[in-house]
Amino acid sequence: MGTYLLRRLLAATLVVWGVLTAIFLVVRVIPGDPAAVLLGTFATPDLVAEQRAKMGLDRPLAVQYLLFLRQAVAGDWGRSYHEGRQAFAMVVERLPATLELAAAAIALTTVVSFVLGSAAARRVQTPVDRAIGVFSLVGQAVPNFWLGLVLIIVFARMLHWLPSFGRGTVWHLVLPTITLSVQLIGVMTRLVRAGLLETLGQEFVRTARAKGLAEPAVLVRHVYRNMLIPVVTMLGLQLGALLGGVVVLETVFAWPGLGRLIVTAINNRDYPVVQAAVTFAALAVVALNLLVDLVYAYLDPRIRYT
Amino acid sequence: MVNLVTAGRSAVALVVVVILAAAGGAPAGPAAPPGTLRIAYPQRVVSLDAHGPAAAERISIILGRHLYDTLVTWDPAAKKFQPALAERWRIVDPTTWEFQLRRGVRFHDGSEFTAAAVKTSLERVVALRGPLTPLFTPVTAVETPDSYRVVIRTQGPMGTLLSNLTMLYIVPAGTPPTPAFAERPVGTGPFRFVEFVRDTRVVLEANPAYWQRGIPKLQRLVFVDIPELSARVTALETGEIDMTVQLTPEEIKRLRGNAQIKIEIGPTYYTRFLWINPTRKPFDHPKVRQALRHALNIPAITSSLLAGIAKPARGPIAANVLCAVEFPLHGFNTPLARKLLAEAGYPGGFETELKWNDALPKEREVADAITGQLALVGIRVKNTLQPRAIWLDDLLKLNWDLNLLGTGAVTGDADYTLGRLYHSRARRTGYANPEVDRLLEQAAATVDLDRRCELYRRVQEILWTDGPAVFLFEALESYAYRTRVQGFKLPPSEIFTLSEVSVTP
Numbered sequence: 001m002g003t004y005l006l007r008r009l010l011a012a013t014l015v016v017w018g019v020l021t022a023i024f025l026v027v028r029v030i031p032g033d034p035a036a037v038l039l040g041t042f043a044t045p046d047l048v049a050e051q052r053a054k055m056g057l058d059r060p061l062a063v064q065y066l067l068f069l070r071q072a073v074a075g076d077w078g079r080s081y082h083e084g085r086q087a088f089a090m091v092v093e094r095l096p097a098t099l100e101l102a103a104a105a106i107a108l109t110t111v112v113s114f115v116l117g118s119a120a121a122r123r124v125q126t127p128v129d130r131a132i133g134v135f136s137l138v139g140q141a142v143p144n145f146w147l148g149l150v151l152i153i154v155f156a157r158m159l160h161w162l163p164s165f166g167r168g169t170v171w172h173l174v175l176p177t178i179t180l181s182v183q184l185i186g187v188m189t190r191l192v193r194a195g196l197l198e199t200l201g202q203e204f205v206r207t208a209r210a211k212g213l214a215e216p217a218v219l220v221r222h223v224y225r226n227m228l229i230p231v232v233t234m235l236g237l238q239l240g241a242l243l244g245g246v247v248v249l250e251t252v253f254a255w256p257g258l259g260r261l262i263v264t265a266i267n268n269r270d271y272p273v274v275q276a277a278v279t280f281a282a283l284a285v286v287a288l289n290l291l292v293d294l295v296y297a298y299l300d301p302r303i304r305y306t
Numbered sequence: 307m308v309n310l311v312t313a314g315r316s317a318v319a320l321v322v323v324v325i326l327a328a329a330g331g332a333p334a335g336p337a338a339p340p341g342t343l344r345i346a347y348p349q350r351v352v353s354l355d356a357h358g359p360a361a362a363e364r365i366s367i368i369l370g371r372h373l374y375d376t377l378v379t380w381d382p383a384a385k386k387f388q389p390a391l392a393e394r395w396r397i398v399d400p401t402t403w404e405f406q407l408r409r410g411v412r413f414h415d416g417s418e419f420t421a422a423a424v425k426t427s428l429e430r431v432v433a434l435r436g437p438l439t440p441l442f443t444p445v446t447a448v449e450t451p452d453s454y455r456v457v458i459r460t461q462g463p464m465g466t467l468l469s470n471l472t473m474l475y476i477v478p479a480g481t482p483p484t485p486a487f488a489e490r491p492v493g494t495g496p497f498r499f500v501e502f503v504r505d506t507r508v509v510l511e512a513n514p515a516y517w518q519r520g521i522p523k524l525q526r527l528v529f530v531d532i533p534e535l536s537a538r539v540t541a542l543e544t545g546e547i548d549m550t551v552q553l554t555p556e557e558i559k560r561l562r563g564n565a566q567i568k569i570e571i572g573p574t575y576y577t578r579f580l581w582i583n584p585t586r587k588p589f590d591h592p593k594v595r596q597a598l599r600h601a602l603n604i605p606a607i608t609s610s611l612l613a614g615i616a617k618p619a620r621g622p623i624a625a626n627v628l629c630a631v632e633f634p635l636h637g638f639n640t641p642l643a644r645k646l647l648a649e650a651g652y653p654g655g656f657e658t659e660l661k662w663n664d665a666l667p668k669e670r671e672v673a674d675a676i677t678g679q680l681a682l683v684g685i686r687v688k689n690t691l692q693p694r695a696i697w698l699d700d701l702l703k704l705n706w707d708l709n710l711l712g713t714g715a716v717t718g719d720a721d722y723t724l725g726r727l728y729h730s731r732a733r734r735t736g737y738a739n740p741e742v743d744r745l746l747e748q749a750a751a752t753v754d755l756d757r758r759c760e761l762y763r764r765v766q767e768i769l770w771t772d773g774p775a776v777f778l779f780e781a782l783e784s785y786a787y788r789t790r791v792q793g794f795k796l797p798p799s800e801i802f803t804l805s806e807v808s809v810t811p
Binding site: 030031032033034036037038039040043044045047048050051054082083084085090093149152153156157160163164165166167251252253254256260261264267268269 | 350352353358359360362363435436437439440484485488503504505506530531532533534536537540541543544546693694695696698699702732733
């Protein structure tokens with residue numbers, strides 16, 4: 001396990017370095033001059049040139065890259081062109097909002113998809129199963145920005161039940177969480193159903209029952225535990241995507257998370273913020289993948305890393 | 307198996323209960339604390355610095371009006387400058403101005419407002435090298451003979467000094483030119499800073515010691531960040547906010563049916579235009595530029611696409627701007643446009659490209675209309691939407707044939723738009739007309755207002771008939787607010803103030 005971890009960490013470091021390089025290049029390849037964006041239509045050519053020099057953008061690309069790497073290793077992501085604040089601090093500041101939404105969405109998805117998936121698996125080929133199948137298909141197909149607007153119109157504008165925007169109380173969390181979860185629930189319900197159907201037919205389930213184990217124990221210790229691997233994989237992957245920021249939703253619900261930070265920064269060509277935020281999201285995905293692998297080993301003792 | 311189903315059922319029931327509880331317990335349209343006005347402005351707040359890179363953004367100017375004061379203000383009704391932090395001023399000689407300051411004014415941190423603060427503010431705006439810097443580069447020296455007197459010396463006679471000073475927010479003496487100030491801004495304005503949560507809200511509270519009696523009437527002013535227009539309108543309808551601005555014609559129409567919401571349409575300093583790059587063929591030919599003016603049916607666009615948010619432009623600058631002149635419309639005349647094109651040597655028209663970005667409401671529809679109308683006279687337009695960053699880069703590098711954009715005369719002075727954009731030195735449109743340059747320089751160096759306006763009149767005439775632009779629309783600002791908001795007065799420009807507004811519970 002130790003060597004395995006070490007190798008995984010080494011690979012993760014390489015991935016992060018690759019991401020750093022890629023994002024450094026990408027922000028500089030996309031057209032648009034950060035100095036011009038900063039000063040807007042009010043700028044004079046002299047002021048723009050001065051601003052470019054101040055940002056260090058007048059230096060050769062290789063020099064900029066080396067400086068960037070040196071700073072990144074030291075944990076310094078530079079200052080936002082637009083706000084003058086530490087780019088990394090700006091990313092960290094946004095994290096609670098995004099994590100809160102992601103956690104709520106994952107929790108809701110897990111509960112609902114297990115309930116629906118189990119119900120469908122128990123009644124294969126009945127109207128209940130078919131209805132759940134249709135629901136999960138529709139759930140996957142609905143664009144979430146559209147669903148978000150519909151929910152706002154119904155629950156905020158028409159019924160006045162829930163706040164329509166912003167972050168604050170637990171009520172603010174309801175609509176964005178539902179919006180965010182519906183697609184995931186669609187995917188996960190099918191996964192849970194398929195996993196359960198496959199596992200329930202296995203020999204060891206019959207054995208467990210035969211040796212007189214109580215039904216709840218059979219389900220928890222044998223059935224669910226064995227169908228969890230694909231489910232955990234999918235959840236891990238989705239959580240990574242969620243952390244990267246749920247860009248559209250954060251705009252629809254005026255949710256001050258990482259996604260909006262990244263979009264604003266890209267539009268403004270605020271290189272330091274883009275670099276810090278994207279690298280952070282990449283780090284999160286790498287870390288989650290590692291975590292998922294470790295959870296596998298825990299769930300399935302047959303999996304051994306050598 | 308039975309247990310599994312039961313468990314599933316209980317879980318479903320639990321979820322339903324939770325959702326119902328959530329629905330039942332949620333506040334139906336959260337009530338605002340008394341004396342609080344919540345407004346959602348479409349533009350994101352980047353910084354509250356009075357002088358930095360974001361200082362020329364509309365939202366920065368609007369917030370600044372509540373946090374800070376200026377030496378003088380412009381009164382469009384009386385057509386004269388009014389005292390603010392300066393009680394009176396005089397022109398000592400054409401390059402020397404003396405300002406007598408108001409006594410007994412205090413900053414939000416308790417320190418006293420004196421001449422040193424004016425000196426700091428003027429030096430800081432130049433040192434920060436932001437978009438407002440060019441307004442004050444002609445200032446060569448700021449002297450403070452005593453605590454309540456400021457002498458400003460300029461390079462040459464500076465006709466725009468007072469106009470430009472209406473844009474200079476005064477910060478405390480000794481404020482360093484660093485972004486740190488923006489984290490906790492201090493001014494002498496009617497409201498003082500409470501908190502700024504990025505992408506969420508800016509909160510201000512009443513300054514009880516404000517030097518103007520009876521102002522402000524609100525206890526708290528919250529600028530809420532809601533990027534999406536429909537979300538903004540929903541929040542207004544549900545009562546989560548009290549006011550918003552910059553609606554589309556569709557939203558205006560819909561909200562007019564709501565008895566709890568009032569809509570008002572006011573003037574702006576903002577003009578939208580189609581810029582023509584005269585350094586490129588065939589736009590170097592004045593008759594081609596003239597043909598474009600007659601090929602476009604501008605009233606059709608304003609009455610259908612932009613109903614309620616624009617009216618046809620009657621000159622290069624908006625009617626409320628100091629020294630603006632109103633001209634008769636060029637008139638939509640397809641045969642004349644075709645004739646002019648033929649005379650210029652393009653009887654079959656030509657191909658060209660229109661660049662624009664979607665920062666302004668309805669820009670896509672306007673670009674489409676222009677493309678369609680120009681096709682009628684044989685001009686085949688490639689209609690190109692660009693992201694703002696790329697669009698700006700191309701714009702400043704003169705890398706375009708036709709460009710759709712707009713600009714506001716932030717200071718309310720003709721010089722701000724005309725001098726900044728159409729002097730050949732500005733290299734904004736590629737237009738170079740020695741007469742325009744001469745007139746603009748002369749006007750900027752003229753201290754007498756009537757004489758300045760006379761010079762700007764001639765500049766506007768030339769630009770209207772020969773210039774590198776079709777001046778399309780004068781933008782209008784729409785304000786939508788709940789009826790609990792009282793005493794809102796339409797400002798002469800898009801820069802409004804809420805200092806005299808109050809709210810009923």
